[in-house]
Amino acid sequence: MSPSASSRARPRKSFVCGGCGAEFGTWYGRCPKCAEFGTLAEAAPAATAAVGLRASGAGTTPARPARRLTDISEAEVGPRVGTGLAEFDRVLGGGLVTGQVLLLSGEPGAGKSTLLLTTADAVARATGRPVLYVSGEESVHQIATRARRIGATHEQVYLADGNDLAQAIGHLDALGPDVALMILDSVQTVASADVEGRAGGVAQVMEVASTLTRLAKARGIAVCLVGQVTKESTVAGPRALEHVVDTTLSLDGDRQTPLRLLRAVKNRFGPADEVACFEQTDAGMVEVPDPSSLFRGVRDEPVAGTCITVTVEGRRPLLAEMQALVSPSGTPNPRRGVSGLDSARVAMLIAVTERIAGLRLADKDVYAATVGGMRSSDPASDLAICLAIASAATGKPLPLDVAAIGEVSLSGDIRRVTMAGQRIAEAARLGHGRILVPAGTREAVRDLRLGAVPAHVVEVSTIHQALTALDASPRPRPVRQPDDH
Template sequence: MAKTAARPGFVCTECGWTTVKWQGRCGECQTWGSVSEAGAPRLATVQSHTPTSKAVPIARIDPDLAIRTLTGVGELDRVLGDGIVPGAVVLLAGEPGVGKSTLLLEVAARWAKAGRRTLYVSGEESAAQVRLRAGRTNALADELYLAAETDLGTVLGHIEEVAPSLMVLDSVQTVGTAEAEGSPGGPTQVREVTAALVRVAKRRGMAVIIVGHVTKDGAIAGPRLLEHLVDVVLAFEGDRHSGFRMVRATKNRFGPADEVGCFEMAETGIVEVTDPSGLFTSVHAEPVPGTCITVTMEGRRPLLAELQALVVPSVLPAPRRTVHGLDSGRVSMVLAVLERRCRVAVGSRDVYASTVGGAKVSDPSADLAIAIAIASAATNTTLAPRTLALGEVGLAGELRRVPGTDRRLAEAARLGFTDALVPTETTTGRRGLVDARRLSTTERPGIRVHEVPTLAHALSAAGVDGR
């Protein structure tokens, strides 16, 4: 009796999930269009080979072979961890039009102006188009080589011919190879192209920066394996209606993964912003009701942000709640606490809350500033000038301290703020948790700190409780 051949299965190219019949969506990672047919599994026998180089004790390896090199763009070096390591592969992802190509062309130009050979490979634009943009942003250098290619084999040939110390590929979704299935941009093609570039980068000690696209959900397009293959993953964020841009590290094998770099898009290209706090605050000739300053943490960097609120009588059965740049859920929670715990009448009124300069604030430390701004607008009272507030608001009306309070206050003092409202510090002694129930004021270098235990105390100390 003839043996029945093994029925071919289907496998997800994203996570490796298998199924006996084709499905449009992976049952494991929920990715659409990633399930493809695969042959019956076979057990392959792998034979050992003589290694080309012997393993050596780790102490004998020369650490100077991995000395960092500055890219010339200070804010990017800050995120990378004081430069890029030879042989490192960096993935920079962001939405269309955010400025990825402009930033990396500037990085390539500054690297080349330092006398280091650089190769910029563009798969999305022609060489003439890249040259036109380089002339506009003054990104021309003798050691900067440019190639417009979409074939992986040709790209590797350019690397062998130019022998650069840094290569920029824009973008990995536009490059393909005949050795892999699918079309350029597909999961299999993206995986093979990235794996080939990682191999050549490690072999030659050449740094590689790869541009990656993102999906409509904001995730990096391509297989999840892509983020595991590279050494550093950077996210380039920004609002197309604002010139402010931010580079955030989500993975970094050679440095901190919680740093951010700040940039601003200008007519001449992308410009570093070493002190971005001024972008998110406005200057008022006189105190205005409904405004409050807070200090948020982007990675390990404290940034000042101005929060504004407007409270007006509503003519609708359901009062309007409009939020821009803030977490709408947290704003709704703060409104409920103000209504229930502090007797601030906002339930039947329209409330508008926003940030200044297009900043996006999701840090819980902004709760107190949001509450003060809304209470100030509701009671038509003003907060004292050069005063800020930071702290998390609880549902019981209590205030909680947030991490990095000392660093936030030091940044506020450096920028000229004289007073700060913060939650009362709790200490633990023999009798357990001790919470101060009265307001206290302490002097710190350059700033007076007013400690308040509850939101009601904070509104009273700020003078915005309507009394």
């Protein structure tokens, strides 16, 4: 064999970064892409058995021949299995699908293990079938202590620990084919003896995920993998890990508040933008079916510098209170403080409000924040932020029954937003009788009558029109408003 042929037959080495997934031909101590140290590891060599097949054009007889799409009935897929948690089922699109593989990620301390223990207990109670929880980070005694604390004590929940993939599959085999759900916490702590490399490396993570995915599809068992996250709040390991699984979930939340939001980032069997709300308590994860009350203040009298808006998390409308404080500055450079909002966008809204409303804010400290630790990047809250700033600067409180929805441009115009009907319906359901919306929105929500007070939709085109409409409104809040505006 010639030297050239020998070099072609030898697979080329490649190194993959465990932080960002970038691939390089040589090893570096520091990844050139993400600048992280010690994250490059040698990738498993690609299989070369298919080279001869490509050259000859030959193939192998498949174990199962291809079938017509019309010949596959829905009964073969099987019905969804409810988890026993309405909020979790909401994110999944109605429950677990047979053979579905989920990837749950979240920052340390977000409550991933607590949520999955609660889910394991709920699935066991709802189905009466075994649920296997395998941990590579804690012992069974530690898991059992937490399970008893949160009340997840169903007899069909089985706990196991270990870092070997073969042992985890052995636990699954021992429980028989009737297992409803398998949870692996976490995929970065388990390794396979068939692949070289440390646990958590690119090759090991992909081998563990691929093996469990094939197992889930072959046996019809739902599998949930827990994924660690990097400093950038992305799933650690190769990005291909997210492509292997069917559903990718993210558990977010501020450590200073008990609220946790479970988001569906990817979902092959349901909506990919759904959000579920949980509250982390001493008794575990508790569902929050109506989270709007957590993000708004409760008061009997209006206060200057506050305005209610309706944001959308996934496909769920949530009421949120935008607050602003304007005070004289004692420094040459006034401060601009932001909490729960995008600082660059708030700075723009301060400038727009100052110009359109004719206010002098250049020599004043301006602070803007949300209530309840909520983080909002929804442009529909722009109008509420501008009105809160104007209210704080003038000392005039807005009526309690007013809600403002709309995106604000640099010219001071108010633009229409998505899901306007759902936003208005949520505001009306919670008793807000006057809702400021962009021009042209009323046609989409004609004859809307929801909530304790009939919804009175007021269309405004600019911030100036919104301020004028509020100045002309009576105070305190009216109990009822006519429908034709």
